[in-house]
Amino acid sequence: MIHKLVNILLVEDDEVDVMNLKRAFKKNNIQNELFVAGNGVDALDMLRTAIVASPRIIILDLNMPKMNGIEFLEILRKDEKLKSISVFVMTTSNEDSDKIDAYNLNVAGYILKPLSFEKFITSVATLDNFWSLCEM
Amino acid sequence: MAESQKSCQEELSALKKEYEDFVYIVSHDIKTPMRAISNIATWIEDDLVSNANVDILNNFSLLKNRVGRLENMLNALLEFSRVNRTEMEMYEVNIPNLVEECIAILDNKLNVKFHVNYDLSNENCITLGKKLNKVVFNLLDNAIRFHDKQIKNVFVDVSENEMDYEIKIRDDGPGIASELKDKIFSIFYTVNSKDVLDTTGAGLTISSKIVAMVGGAIQYTPAVNNGSIFQINWPKTITLKN
């Protein structure tokens, strides 16, 4: 399991997907504090005002209103205090252009949102197993 | 005269494209709320487990099943709308190998016996391999899926004419009533009620669209002692109809 003190910021505007993730976390017994921002603007705010304090990682959707995921990432990577945060993209977009943009902005992984809840649980489990190996 | 004919053709092409784009967009966009319904049904079912009464659980089972049908229908629509857009690579195909590969995937089902016969001078052909694979697989799959007997026999005869390959797939299953034989190619039509056999009913529709696209033909005839024969004529040279 990821170290308990790590805060996780979910940047996601779809209510159902927020719930999917929360429930998948619960099923995987992930007890880290999960913060939710509905768009990139709110997310940056939560990071800069340390509502989401270090150490922290981000799970990022790409298609969002006000500021989409790639735009958010660009700003994140230019901010001295925020640029080193690990970002995991979780999106429905299977477009190659999005994958290229995301990896060029050095995300740690790009995950397609699974279609069923059961697969969501498995996907989060794989992510969690990976996190358990990482030092932050 | 030629001018108006040309503009008619253009209008037809544009209309066709608009129709296909529409089907694609609709089925693609509907997927999101549908995925949500599916997920939410799972969560409620999950939350209910400890206190639920049997009726409630049954109803959730029904709900999830119907959402599953919705999903299948949407996926079929999506596939149908993209028949002439995706997997359009032309490459050399060895016809017997293609047929064998389809059979191999289906052969692990118990009580299915395949009887295959090839009568070919030219086994290889440059064609839309993935599309041919799709059609052959679909017909073989249907032959098994709708079979009503303990032991299911499927006979595959592959031969060639001057201009095309002829693939006949026969089964000794229940056959299809003659008054229904045109309906079976309609999208989502199933001979049996979906409560009896849960299938989407899009396989033949998609296959016939593919076959029409390459300038071939697909035909149903009843077999002599019950059973169905589906015959595909797949042109050796493909002229794509737009």
Next chain:
Amino acid sequence: MEGSNILIVDNCKTYIENAVKAFSETGIQSTLYFAENHIEAWSLLQGDQKLSPLPKIMLIDINAVGINGIDLISKIRLDSELKSILIFVISNINNNENKLAALNLNVAGYMHKPFGNEEIITLFSTLNNYWNNIEFSSKSK
């Protein structure tokens, strides 16, 4: 993952042997390439022996002697063709300065290098599951 390349930058012979074994046991489909120092690594990335396709994944022990890991990663991040490579640091030496530098260079993971055979297999098995669960772009830049 078939047809893809993974570059490992490390010079500990035992670890490399165990890594190769672990890779084949977990059934990882990619081809492994090795570099013992940053010069060899660079040759495989932008030099005479440039890999084709370029690796999408690299494993580096930034603290191993002679590797100069942080410099190598910096160079990679500045190169338009290489900057999107997923880099995983696997090291058993605690060098906080290097660790911070690596995190600032957006490595995908910073992991402890195990020694036992079992643990190495677990490490690569977990990594393999992770790599199979994420998307990579299909076009090589």
